[in-house]
Amino acid sequence: MIIDVLIAGLVALKEYIALHVLTCLIPAFLLAGGIVTFVSREAIIGYLGAAARKLSSFGIAAGGSFFVAACSCTVIPVASGIYYGGAGIGAAFILLWVAPAANILALVYTGSILGTQMVVARLISALLMSFVIGLVMAYAFHKEEKNRISTIQMNNRRLMTKKDGILLLLLVGWLLAPNYIVTQGPYWQKVVVWAVGLVVVAAYAWKTLDRDRIRAWLRETWWFVRIIFPLLLVGVFFVGIIGAVLPQQWIETWLGGAGLRQSFLATMIGAVTYFATMTEAPFVDTLMSLGMGKGPALALLLTGPGISLPNWLAIARVFGVKKAMVYVPTIIVLGTLVGWVAGFILD
Numbered sequence: 001m002i003i004d005v006l007i008a009g010l011v012a013l014k015e016y017i018a019l020h021v022l023t024c025l026i027p028a029f030l031l032a033g034g035i036v037t038f039v040s041r042e043a044i045i046g047y048l049g050a051a052a053r054k055l056s057s058f059g060i061a062a063g064g065s066f067f068v069a070a071c072s073c074t075v076i077p078v079a080s081g082i083y084y085g086g087a088g089i090g091a092a093f094i095l096l097w098v099a100p101a102a103n104i105l106a107l108v109y110t111g112s113i114l115g116t117q118m119v120v121a122r123l124i125s126a127l128l129m130s131f132v133i134g135l136v137m138a139y140a141f142h143k144e145e146k147n148r149i150s151t152i153q154m155n156n157r158r159l160m161t162k163k164d165g166i167l168l169l170l171l172v173g174w175l176l177a178p179n180y181i182v183t184q185g186p187y188w189q190k191v192v193v194w195a196v197g198l199v200v201v202a203a204y205a206w207k208t209l210d211r212d213r214i215r216a217w218l219r220e221t222w223w224f225v226r227i228i229f230p231l232l233l234v235g236v237f238f239v240g241i242i243g244a245v246l247p248q249q250w251i252e253t254w255l256g257g258a259g260l261r262q263s264f265l266a267t268m269i270g271a272v273t274y275f276a277t278m279t280e281a282p283f284v285d286t287l288m289s290l291g292m293g294k295g296p297a298l299a300l301l302l303t304g305p306g307i308s309l310p311n312w313l314a315i316a317r318v319f320g321v322k323k324a325m326v327y328v329p330t331i332i333v334l335g336t337l338v339g340w341v342a343g344f345i346l347d
Contacts, residue, residue: 005244012240013233016282019187023194024112025229027175028105030201033221034171035067037213038164048087054138061091062130065098066107071231071277072311075099080318089141090134093327096315097133101306102126104172106278110301112179113281118294121346122301125338129302133330140326163208170201235279243286252291258343260336266296267335270303271328274311280304295343303335 048057068078075096083092100106102122111119138145160168174197178190205214255262275283283304284297292300307328316324 005241008244009237009240013237016236023178023190029221029224031171031175032224033217034168036220037217038160048091057091058131058134061094062098065095066104068099068103072100072308076314090138093137094130094134097306098126098130101302108175109278110281113285121298121342129334136330174201236282239282239286248290255292255296257293258295258347260340262296263299263339264336266299267303267332270300271307271332272309274308275304277305293343294346295339298342299335299339307331
């Protein structure tokens with residue numbers, strides 16, 4: 001029995017490495033490293049101050065958070081850094097939510113495993129939830145916000161140079177192309193598209209960047225690989241084990257369909273359990289193959305990487321207990337409602 005379970009984990013790991021590392025993760029890690037290297041953090045943060053208009057600061061925070069690849073715990077230093085640097089509480093908590101719940105790495109990986117419908121639903125849901133979260137936090141602590149003085153002023157520094165922007169766009173295209181150009185057919189066709197993209201990106205980078213900037217880019221990329229990739233391998237291995245030991249009838253009974261109970265249970269599973277970024281997609285795929293409904297699946301896709309029990313404790317420590325007591329229940333309520341509504345739309 002134990003040997004069979006371990007074999008199931010190894011099989012899941014083998015399939016994951018064979019089908020996703022080359023065409024998905026390598027471009028994704030290079031994109032994440034490129035964003036850190038080439039995008040001006042000061043210029044982004046300058047638009048998120050406590051005195052900035054909520055609509056614009058929330059939009060910038062939500063949009064920028066898609067490019068921050070982080071799990072529910074590693075995003076806390078980033079969010080607290082911009083908050084204590086002068087960003088408004090609404091914008092800071094939008095980053096705290098969107099970055100782990102729907103960053104571009106997780107979105108692309110979700111699309112490659114679960115399909116376009118689920119990735120679009122995840123993107124739209126995360127955006128809608130982010131604005132509600134920002135408004136709730138800003139309203140709940142509006143008196144405190146009035147007493148805060150922003151230490152970051154608007155500046156004229158560009159987000160990035162034109163050449164760097166073109167490179168990031170090429171990286172995004174390289175990341176998306178294999179899975180969205182080749183939607184059917186043998187895997188080698190995706191590899192061909194990936195190889196063409198590699199040549200284009202490498203040639204452009206070699207022509208426009210000096211050696212020091214290339215080294216800095218690769219150094220930041222390696223940081224993402226070192227932090228995320230081992231967790232992915234461990235997560236996928238345990239996903240394979242869970243798929244082998246979970247009784248299908250239990251999944252169908254408690255997580256199947258589109259009811260409010262199923263969505264709430266999926267949300268609570270995600271809210272308590274820790275998921276490294278991108279490990280939620282294979283986990284949800286396994287549960288869906290055992291009978292999990294699409295609504296509860298979406299709720300788990302959002303809350304699984306978005307919050308966790310360690311995340312609750314860290315938020316209370318960094319931002320204060322009151323903020324954690326407002327933020328966490330807000331996520332649970334929104335996740336449950338989103339999963340419940342989506343269940344009727346997607347199924």
